[in-house]
Amino acid sequence: MxxxxxKNVKKNFGDLEVxxxxxLTVRQGEVVAVIGPSGSGKSTLLRCATLLESxxxxxxxxxxxxxVYTDNDGKVTYAGADELRxxxxxxxxxxxxxxxxxxxxxxxNIMDAPVRVQKRNKKEVYEEAKQLLDQMGLSDKExxxxxxxxxxxxxxxxxxxxxxxKPKVLFFDEPTSALDPELTGEIxxxxxxxxxxxxxxxxxxxxxxxxxxxxxxxxxxxxxxxxEQGEPEVLFNSTNPRMKDFFGxxxxx
Amino acid sequence: MDIVVMLAKLAEGMAKxxxxxxxxxxxxxxxxxxxxxxxMSKNGVLRNITKFYISVMRGTPLMLQLMVVYFGxxxxxxxxxxxxxxxxxxxxxxxxxxxxxxxxxxxxxxxxMPTGQYExxxxxxxxxxxxxxxxxLPQVIKRILPSVTNEVITLVKDTSLAFAISxxxxxxxxxxxxxxxxxxxxxxxxGVFYYIFNFLVAFVMEFIEKKLNYYR
Numbered sequence: 460m461x462x463x464x465x466k467n468v469k470k471n472f473g474d475l476e477v478x479x480x481x482x483l484t485v486r487q488g489e490v491v492a493v494i495g496p497s498g499s500g501k502s503t504l505l506r507c508a509t510l511l512e513s514x515x516x517x518x519x520x521x522x523x524x525x526x527v528y529t530d531n532d533g534k535v536t537y538a539g540a541d542e543l544r545x546x547x548x549x550x551x552x553x554x555x556x557x558x559x560x561x562x563x564x565x566x567x568n569i570m571d572a573p574v575r576v577q578k579r580n581k582k583e584v585y586e587e588a589k590q591l592l593d594q595m596g597l598s599d600k601e602x603x604x605x606x607x608x609x610x611x612x613x614x615x616x617x618x619x620x621x622x623x624x625k626p627k628v629l630f631f632d633e634p635t636s637a638l639d640p641e642l643t644g645e646i647x648x649x650x651x652x653x654x655x656x657x658x659x660x661x662x663x664x665x666x667x668x669x670x671x672x673x674x675x676x677x678x679x680x681x682x683x684x685x686x687e688q689g690e691p692e693v694l695f696n697s698t699n700p701r702m703k704d705f706f707g708x709x710x711x712x
Numbered sequence: 713m714d715i716v717v718m719l720a721k722l723a724e725g726m727a728k729x730x731x732x733x734x735x736x737x738x739x740x741x742x743x744x745x746x747x748x749x750x751x752m753s754k755n756g757v758l759r760n761i762t763k764f765y766i767s768v769m770r771g772t773p774l775m776l777q778l779m780v781v782y783f784g785x786x787x788x789x790x791x792x793x794x795x796x797x798x799x800x801x802x803x804x805x806x807x808x809x810x811x812x813x814x815x816x817x818x819x820x821x822x823x824x825m826p827t828g829q830y831e832x833x834x835x836x837x838x839x840x841x842x843x844x845x846x847x848x849l850p851q852v853i854k855r856i857l858p859s860v861t862n863e864v865i866t867l868v869k870d871t872s873l874a875f876a877i878s879x880x881x882x883x884x885x886x887x888x889x890x891x892x893x894x895x896x897x898x899x900x901x902x903g904v905f906y907y908i909f910n911f912l913v914a915f916v917m918e919f920i921e922k923k924l925n926y927y928r
Contacts, residue, residue, distance in 0.1 A: 509835060511831055511834070511835070544837065547834075547835070547837060548837060551835060551836075552835045554828060554831070554832065556828060558826075558828035558829060558831065558832035559832075560829070560832070560847055561851065561927050561928065562850050562851055562854070562927050571846070572836035572837060572838065575838070575842065575846065576836065576837040576838055576842070577837070604926065604927045604928075605927070606927060606928040620836070621835075621836075624836065624837065
């Protein structure tokens with residue numbers, strides 16, 4: 460089943476076309492890595508998919524339900540507020556700079572949304588949150604505040620916070636770009652574990668080896684278009700000169 | 713004049729000053745939040761109205777504003793109000809004035825919040841109202857506390873401006889007693905009172921700041 464479907468998505472910032480006609484499908488259990496040079500529109504694509512940014516054209520749907528569509532005259536229509544709220548509950552997002560709530564303890568960061576927004580049973584949510592923290596290797600941190608944690612720990616809390624809402628698709632926006640190599644390893648391991656549990660994920664990343672090893676589908680973007688996409692081995696051995704150049708620079712270092 | 717009589721009269725004035733202080737905070741703190749919503753509204757008309765309101769409140773003397781609120785109903789509309797309106801006028805004048813200042817303090821705090829906090833809340837499904845009251849406002853309060861302390865301390869001293877419409881608060885009483893007894897003592901006592909009052913205010917605000925220091 461197609462968990463996420465983007466068709467002919469366009470996004471402009473003023474006169475600048477950041478995303479030009481991109482289509483992307485993510486099936487259940489798939490791990491998609493979006494790679495490409497800075498400024499290629501990767502993050503913007505992710506922000507359009509998570510409804511943080513409004514689209515200027517195209518179609519967006521989750522599990523077959525349309526969140527955004529464009530009619531023949533090019534008029535972009537978003538679903539109603541209630542419908543969008545329902546559609547939003549299908550996905551979560553892990554930010555580059557975590558965006559934890561600093562005034563909440565680790566436990567409250569994870570529990571507050573399921574309890575307050577989804578109105579779920581507090582005790583039940585607590586048990587699940589404990590399990591998530593355990594899975595993230597943070598079982599002793601539930602009463603800490605974000606400032607007391609390392610960047611890697613904070614990012615793991617933010618992953619737990621997103622997972623607590625039981626999303627069908629989890630997006631990552633350069634989840635390791637604010638971390639040093641050691642902490643990056645921590646996060647990549649967590650994502651790898653999630654992949655092993657068949658979590659559907661879309662990851663914008665600059666970690667080429669990681670994209671190659673964990674993703675089952677890699678998308679290479681540049682200048683707002685998808686240059687090439689496919690299985691990692693095919694993509695990383697592409698004969699496309701632009702991609703050879705990009706990967707070549709990566710290997711040179 | 714007997715010192716006991718003097719102290720009793722000053723105590724009455726003190727109670728009035730504390731009353732003005734407490735009621736002003738009670739009304740102006742929430743009202744300031746409403747004003748800041750108007751000031752930050754997407755609606756241009758509303759935004760400009762509140763901007764004008766803040767500019768008038770900050771741009772004219774509070775003493776003058778008190779007079780307008782107190783005498784305005786009679787001179788403008790011919791309304792005859794009882795003398796008990798005097799205290800109400802003081803509270804209205806102070807609350808309207810301080811709300812404008814608090815509104816700008818709130819705005820500075822709200823605008824200093826990183827957009828990531830809003831985005832995270834949105835992704836987690838919080839409604840706009842939940843996001844503001846659960847995620848944003850508690851953090852804003854921590855950020856603006858030093859500015860609020862400043863404003864509250866100024867308010868303690870500003871309560872003396874109520875003498876302009878003959879409200880018998882601390883300063884007015886002390887002034888009267890000083891004239892009647894040809895002595896500086898009542899004014900010195902008044903000075904000590906304001907100082908101790910503000911000392912307590914600073915103490916309480918520091919306590920709250922420490923309480924909010926559990927996170928960074």
